[in-house]
Amino acid sequence: MKIRILVTGGTFDKQYDELSGRLFFRDTHVPQMLQRGRCRLALAVETVMMVDSLELDDAGRAAIVARCLASAETSIVVTHGTDTMVETARALAAAALRDRTIVLTGAMIPYAFGSSDGLFNLGSALSFAQVLPPGVYIAMNGQYFPWDRVRKNRDTGTFECTA
Amino acid sequence: MKIRILVTGGTFDKQYDELSGRLFFRDTHVPQMLQRGRCRLALAVETVMMVDSLELDDAGRAAIVARCLASAETSIVVTHGTDTMVETARALAAAALRDRTIVLTGAMIPYAFGSSDGLFNLGSALSFAQVLPPGVYIAMNGQYFPWDRVRKNRDTGTFECTA
Amino acid sequence: MKIRILVTGGTFDKQYDELSGRLFFRDTHVPQMLQRGRCRLALAVETVMMVDSLELDDAGRAAIVARCLASAETSIVVTHGTDTMVETARALAAAALRDRTIVLTGAMIPYAFGSSDGLFNLGSALSFAQVLPPGVYIAMNGQYFPWDRVRKNRDTGTFECTA
């Protein structure tokens, strides 16, 4: 089974610009994360965009949906900012992606900062993508949530079941 | 669903003794790894032993089997050294653990060393433990393997399907 | 010889707030940096303020000068943001701090981010503070600069001799 990873940015991939003191995006860290995880899955890694998910609009979501539709692989992991991950999951569920297992994941701390949850989440999302039935899911905090039964608790920074 | 994590040591939990310059075991790093992963699963973490899996004998394996049998939780993750992980998986499969999903995982680099694959593997193992049907599995390299179709390739340090 | 460390904030001590996605200050990391460095110097660590040095005004500089004047120790290290480190060095030189060796240092990357230059700079500043004659200096990039012969090159993020 081959899995496609669609990179869209988010905290996961933020970096610190030491000249300006600001956070920014450059290249995704997903390949080096896969290397650290000694991952041996057959993977296609594709960067769709590199944005803070608070800046993601309908056109951006349509682009992510389009890449999922175009994917030859039926197992897909989408790396995404946590702030609007639920909205993108909803947009994906609204599209006709019948036979695809799509798992969105992200991080609360940038991978580049050393103390990130990103590696844990990526291992988790790739695993769920291999075994969950077709559908759209969020994998965060070691758990998976169907797209229509999850919200981000902004006070704790964790995802919760709404059902 | 509650998951039990049985800690048995392995590279995962090795530390560096700066006075002797040797690797050794003290406490498991699993709780701080779960914290880094912002894991919100209901978990029981139990240290069975802290050994290099090359030193694990039949009595040690029997102890791990006994702890799995005694577990009230039917989803179990066992952290284990990679060198004899397949042997312990076989011992677990030989026991009558019918309704349990048992996932063994480990690491090639100690978590304490910073560049470890352990966090990725733990996220992966906890995810597989939630969704795979009852049985005994190894989760390494982003993949899962049924206990009777896997071997460790000692030249590459990765796990491979034997079927 | 006892050395006083005056903490004023700067990139050195910035942290990432995972809920807001912003950088902020809480406690200084200097004690844990000293512990990592196995530092055995007799030290007094005092937090004067925790600010981005771009926000440091004349009143703030006066406070730093006052703490240097009040210091019983004649060897002083000041941790400081790099953007206005030269200005604070000038303010310190303008005060009558005759018998004191004052060394300002900072970092381009927050210590908390793992890939910081801060530990190198702190080791350097503490060493220069022990052996340089009285005066005001900046220790960055492995080098030391008298306060009146240094500028920060904002394009490279490094300090340069102006003489």
Place this chain on the structure above:
Amino acid sequence: MKIRILVTGGTFDKQYDELSGRLFFRDTHVPQMLQRGRCRLALAVETVMMVDSLELDDAGRAAIVARCLASAETSIVVTHGTDTMVETARALAAAALRDRTIVLTGAMIPYAFGSSDGLFNLGSALSFAQVLPPGVYIAMNGQYFPWDRVRKNRDTGTFECTA
């Protein structure tokens, strides 16, 4: 002023071999440490040997002395295992290295392990090498010690003044 760094191995440069589970030497980490420290000193980095200092014999010490004698730079930092650092300092002092400032340093934790004191020590040693008068010194724990007034306390892993 140009400084020569002579690399001899020691804990500083040890790495973990994930296939054998053993510590070993490959290339020195000094260049990447200098890069992390944003070091802008004029430096010549030379690997003399890569050994555990417990395995260093008279011939090995003679080789280090010879490299110091051959150095065009009069400021020299020697990275060295801590176990016999004092012995090598003595051998250097016994040689006719009159106008040279030689500073030995090392680490208790390998740089590659993430939590190392090495970066602190390297920043410290390079700083002392710039300002101390000619002689042979050990720079550890934020302090410097003349070669004939220092011992390693093997119980604490720290260096102490013997005078």
